[in-house]
Amino acid sequence: MIEIRRQKVARLRELGVNPYPYSFRRTMNTAGLLDGFDARIDGDPVAVAGRLMAIRPMGKAVFAHLQDEGGRIQLYFKKDEIGEAAFAILELLDLGDIVGVVGVPMRTRTGEATLSVRSFQLLCKTLRPLPSVKEKDGQTFDAWEDVEARYRRRYVDLILHPERRRVFEARARLITGLRRYLDERGFLEVETPVLQAIYGGAMARPFTTHHNALDMRLFLRIAEELPLKKLLVGGFERVYEIGRVFRNEGMDRNHNPEFTMLEFYWAYADYRDAMDLVEDMVRAAVTAAAGSNVVEYNGHAIDLGAPFARRSMVELIQEHTGVDVLTAPVDGLRALLIKGGVTVAKFAERGHMIEALFDLAVCPKLVQPTFVTDHPLAISPLAKGHRDRPTELAERFELFIDGREFGNSFSELNDPIDQRRRFEDQARLREAGDDEAQVLDEDFLEAIETGMPPAAGVGIGIDRLAMLASGAPSIRDVLLFPHMRPEEGRATSDESGDA
RNA sequence: GCGCCGCUAGCUCAAUUGGCAGAGCAACUGACUCUUAAUCAGUAGGUUGAAGGUUCGAUUCCUUCGCGGCGCACCA
Structure with a gap:
């Protein structure tokens, strides 16, 4: 042909x-x-x-x-x-x-x-x-609906289904809305390295690559956090970055190996201030993108206009399971998780189990926007200890909507001695087999030792917000070119591809 | 990574218990100056995702592999 x-x-x-x-x-x-x-x-x-x-x-x-x-x-x-x-x-x-x-x-x-x-x-x-698609009286014949082809040949999808464009227009309005919101409040947009000699800022496995001239291994960033905090040290008081981050983990309808994250850092504010801002910002940006502050998603009417619930993680678990996770014996927690079908890693401490129990018993039930606050300190190595329970809990929140996490924030840890100790704890976990534990970053510690103002930091997953704003059931619907395995027999670049 | 399901012409789909791989649209040739899923006549189009096995014979049964979807696990 x-x-x-x-x-x-x-x-x-x-x-x-x-x-x-x-x-x-x-x-x-x-x-x-x-x-x-x-x-x-x-x-x-x-x-x-x-x-x-x-x-x-x-x-x-x-x-x-x-x-x-x-x-x-x-x-x-x-x-x-x-x-x-x-x-x-x-x-x-x-x-x-x-x-x-x-x-x-x-x-x-x-x-x-x-x-x-x-x-x-x-x-x-x-x-x-x-593909020849015909229609009459709003009825479509031989519609081109092969999902695989739709993602691989997005241009054909866009030609045949012009309405698909609306999703990407909504995504663009969302990002514009977030950017405008932060710009109007004096935040400065910056760009920090994607290629890093040491990765950090989140719990995740990285992608690795190689720099030929320096003959060294480099990582693709898993978060924007650490360089942005160095900018707080340097005197920028309100910075943000909207950028691609990369996590070497599974793919499904909520996960793509590369995704877009907004992170902002706000000097002299704490996580409570951040919660107020995030609530207002998410409401404004999603409303701008979706045209309404009530969005239909996954069979639920998600009301972003109403005040977001604010509940502590410990209190939510108690409410849903009757267990006080701070006082219950660790073995009891472990048994409870195993009964729930969760495999508990050998290195798991109380903090990990609290989080796992939350994921198991509470998380799926949080349909309307809810800030879950005050996570275990052990799973929050970059967050300040909670002012009321500094050895057990962190000043942290995550935003949940429809059972999924949309954002993560803490009062940023700026005590360099404590930060070093936390990194050392992470290193011990890594020894014990936790390959998502954070790596001690001497560069970052040196920055913190130079003095970082108290600050709130926030990370928000843009793709999920775009899904929410456009009603898309899969992350692939809000990515123009979602990651796919190469088709059989189709050439990929080989490793010696230095130009 | 694990489980279930799928993969047939460019597209959408058929093919009886294992028995000559088919249709509509698209394409090609011809007719037609207000059609609209245009219509009419004709032609061509295939390594049935790949490799192997069972069989006289495999799109169909079995094994392995590839890609995808869904679910689980991990995570945002």
Whole structure:
């Protein structure tokens, strides 16, 4: 089939037609044309451009549909009107070709808004056919719904399903909303390294890569946290970064190996201040993206307009299981988890078990926006101890919606001696087999030793917010090019690819 | 990583207990100057995801592998 198209390209060139010209001046798009269409009928010719999505030849006349970013319009080509030579070129066009047309607005006998074509120009000859999808009266025939192909060939998905674009527009509005919100409050957007000699700032396994000139292993960042805190040391008081982070873990409808995270750091504030800000910011940004502060998600009406619940983790677990996790014997917690079908790692301490118990018994029930506060200190190595229970709990919160985490925040630990001790605890866990434990970062400690103001820090997963704002059930629906395994037999770059 | 399900023409899907791989659309040729899932006549299109096995014979049964979906685990 591609061979036939190649031959058409050759024939077009023989006819003196450049199948790939440089530009086309259009006077409007289809949306603009259709707006007040009847006033334009039989008026001045207009020029539009787009992709041919339907062609209905009728002998010496051809009807077609042209699709651009704004929508579709029917085209009517008449041999008498465009001439013999142009009609011959028209007959070499295929579904999917991109053309520019000049025509006069008219309505057909059945009333459809149509452009009566006076002249047209081929703007791009396509070699590869589009799936043929037809529709009538809002009913679609042979819809292109292969999910795998949809993600691998997103461009085809976008051509065939222009409405899919709305999700990505909502995502863009969300990010713009977050950015505007922080900018208006004096936060400065910065960019910090993605390639790092040492990774940190979150509990996760990293991707590794290699720097040839330095002949050293590098990691792709798993969080933005540590460099941003160095900026607090340097005197920036309100900074944020919206960027890609990478975690070498499983993929599913909530996880992609690379995802977008917003982190902000706010000097002289604590996690309670951050909670107020996050609540207001998330409400504003999702409302901007979704057009409402109540969003339908996973069968629930999520109300972002109402005040977000604020509950401590310990209190929630007590409420759902009757167990006081701070006083219950560790063996009892372990037994409870095993009974719940959770595999408990050998190195697990009370803190890990509290978190696991929370994930098991409480997390799925948090449908409406809820700030879960005051996590175990042991699982929060970068957070300050809680002012009321400094040896057991951290000043930390996570935002949960529909049973999933959307954000994480703490009163940032700025006591360098305590921070070093926490890193050493993490190192011990790593020895014991916890490969997500954080690595001691001497550079970072040196910065903290130089003095970091008290501050609140927040991390928010943008992709999940985008899912919430657009009603998308899978993270792949809010990523234009979600990560996929390469197709069999399709080449991947080899490791010696130094340029 | 584990479990279940799927993979047939460019697209959407058929194929009886294991018995000649088919249809619609798209494509190609021809007819048709207000059609709209245009219509009509004709043509071509396939290593049935890959490899192996059982069998006279495999799209169908078995094994392994690849890719995907869903669920679980890990995590955001």
